Amino acid sequence: MNEIPVEPKRIVAEEYLGSLIALDAIPVGAPGLTLENMYFKEALTSVTDTGTYGQMSPENIIALEPDLIISGMADSYDTLSRIAPTIIVPYGNLKDAHEELTYFGELLGKEQEAKDWLVQYDERIAAAKAKVEASIPADATFSILERADKSIRAYGDNFGRGGQPVYQAFGFKPPADVAEEIMDKQWAEISNEVLHEYAGDYLIVTDNVLTLQDYKDDPIWGSLPAVKNNHIYVWKEERSWYYDPIAVLSQTEELAAWLTA
Structure with a gap:
């Protein structure tokens, strides 16, 4: 069968x-x-x-x-x-x-359709990466986060939420102390008390409820250097959740546009 x-x-x-x-x-x-x-x-x-x-x-x-x-x-x-x-x-x-x-x-x-598609994919990813490299220091740390009603999670490079664009396409890293945990397990449940340990120089946050301004006004999130420096990007799960090649390409170009604005 x-x-x-x-x-x-x-x-x-x-x-x-x-x-x-x-x-x-x-x-x-x-x-x-x-x-x-x-x-x-x-x-x-x-x-x-x-x-x-x-x-x-x-x-x-x-x-x-x-x-x-x-x-x-x-x-x-x-x-x-x-x-x-x-x-x-x-x-x-x-x-x-x-x-x-x-x-x-x-x-x-x-096979040929796959090769043809990947050529275009690589060209667009490379163009987005070049734009970002010209604007953002190579040693800047990035955190891929998701906030829901009662939880905060940090994600790795193969779990959607922007991890593929940030860690795979652009080549950035999470904060050094938590990098191994996040990349090994691909996600970590975290509390407000340890949020600062997981928060890099830039934050990509999936949130269906709170806005960018809500994060700036929040006493815990608002105290993070990334938020003070306006290095936080908030998007809904309908845009961040998917991790297929078509979504990753669009997300990479979207995040590149934000990082180079």
């Missing part, structure tokens, strides 16, 4: 939607959360919602008669592989846009 077709025509993709779109391999189905991705929403008008992200409905998938299913969840293999040939690529196995596009280009018989 699990012999992968050479050029699949009806793909259901629980994960890696951005790479499929970059390769012009629009799937027939994907879970609702991934369909909300603002970076390529307009390309998905013909894609069927297969259910909750991480819990796709077998009934919905069967109805789509797929010839290939792509997932990141190993524990879904038994269920999915009974429906159609299934590929499991656990999140984190592919470390960046190059690994991801190259892998799916080979899988789908679209």
Whole structure:
């Protein structure tokens, strides 16, 4: 059952939607959360919602008669592989846009499309990086943070929220004392009491509620050097949460524009 077709025509993709779109391999189905991705929403008008992200409905998938299913969840293999040939690529196995596009280009018989897309990607990333390097000291430290109702988290270079642009594309580092923890585990839950230890010279903060002014007015956040120096960028999760190659490219150019404004 699990012999992968050479050029699949009806793909259901629980994960890696951005790479499929970059390769012009629009799937027939994907879970609702991934369909909300603002970076390529307009390309998905013909894609069927297969259910909750991480819990796709077998009934919905069967109805789509797929010839290939792509997932990141190993524990879904038994269920999915009974429906159609299934590929499991656990999140984190592919470390960046190059690994991801190259892998799916080979899988789908679209090697040339992958190469062509990555050439443009590299050119735009390099242009953004050059702009930033001309404006920001190379030894400046950066923190990727997310604030929710009752928690603050710091993130590494492969967990969305701006980590890929800042740490991978631009090559900046987190504050030295916490760098190993953040890059090794990819995230850390932190409290207000230790926030200053995790706060670098620049802060990229995901927050669906508070504004930039709220951070400046807050007694704890407002005391951080980055906030005093206006080195804080606040964006909503609809822009920061995604980590596919298309989103990372847009985020890199967005953050470069802020850093060089």
